[in-house]
Amino acid sequence: MTNTARILEEVVSLEAWHSPLVVNVDSPFHVALSFSEGRFQGGKDNNISFKVALKRATLVVFVDDNLKVPNKTKVREYPTRNIEVSRTNRESEAFGETNGSKTSGGGEIGLTKLNAKATQEENSGTQQTSNMSGEHKEFERVTRAMRMTHHKVGTQETWKIEPIDANTLQGMCHDGDDALIKITPKTALRLSDMAIRVFLKCDAEDIEVSDIELDKSLLEKLSGANLQRRKKQAKIVIAQKLAERSLELVDLDKKYQEVILADVLAVPE
Known part of the structure; x- marks a missing residue:
């Protein structure tokens, strides 16, 4: 190779x-x-x-056998199937029920799941939710053509x-901007020969x-x-x-x- x-x-x-390898240090892999x-x-x-x-x-x-991949660093799904959007108490009252569950109390309550629509090209933008009183909340929607x-x-x-x-x-x-996993050398021996x-x-x-x-x-x-x-x-x-x-x-x-x-x-x- x-x-x-x-x-x-x-x-x-x-x-x-990937970032240069250092023993017992997690290096992002892109x-x-x-x-x-x-x-x-x-x-x-x-x-x-x-x-x-x-x-x-x-x-x-x-x-390589001398490298490990910490489980917590693995991207399990990209992009995730849903985007979760939190609503304020006033918004929840305006919409009634959220995800089939009634909301109560104050602060950030209730979650609405929105399916991310696919496009031919990578795209991101901002969408707004609003209620009858005119209050609105912004959230980011990210779309991909494949999963x-x-x-x-x-x-x-x-x-x-x-x-x-x-x-x-x-x-x-x-796009490679975010790491897919992280890799960690388990030994300093032949560090330069460790391959991915x-x-x-x-x-x-x-x-x-x-x-x-x-x-x-x-x-x-x-x-x-x-x-x-x-x-x-x-x-x-x-x-x-x-x-x-x-x-x-x-x-x-x-x-x-x-x-x-x-x-x-x-x-x-």
Whole structure:
């Protein structure tokens, strides 16, 4: 492994970095990840072009044995499914019940949950609530086009990524401003050799191929397009692109075959 990123750039953008490692000190670990629709073309012997997007993906962070990840530092879900908004007593009286529970007393009481709507691009803004007396309260609404959900798989920290309000992954998933986890060296021995590998994978069936254009033979022109043949040719091109970037080559026709789309080694900054 080297620090050179091996990425299928047309579809995935992945960067990973962390603060310099110090024994028994938690160092923030950051990942910036975004997705786009890629346009692929075959070579001289395979005159085909098509679009590729991902339906789902999994981000994997593999940490050296001499590093630990404190459980309290892990981002379990990003963004969270709901935004909680506190209401004042006067607001609660105006709205009656909040979340099915009657409110009483004074101060900050009651919670209303608002689903964060997804957009194609990362977006944030301010919204206001008001009551009959004109009193209002501001809160921040943050929206994302996809959601990351944490799973611990053996020694790997993984996040399943799914679109919130679309069929494929498009746009910014995580901007890297906030740490995804923190890492702590357990020993000072070979501190500079401790590595954090980050890769993005998906099932072969989660690679969506569309808008396939292929030079047709005379027989095909007479008999109509053969979609299965087109998809077969498209998978050949995708396999070639994976091989060009030294990514693992797999059989894309197998339903649950895992495909590595990006493989990077995080570096200290």
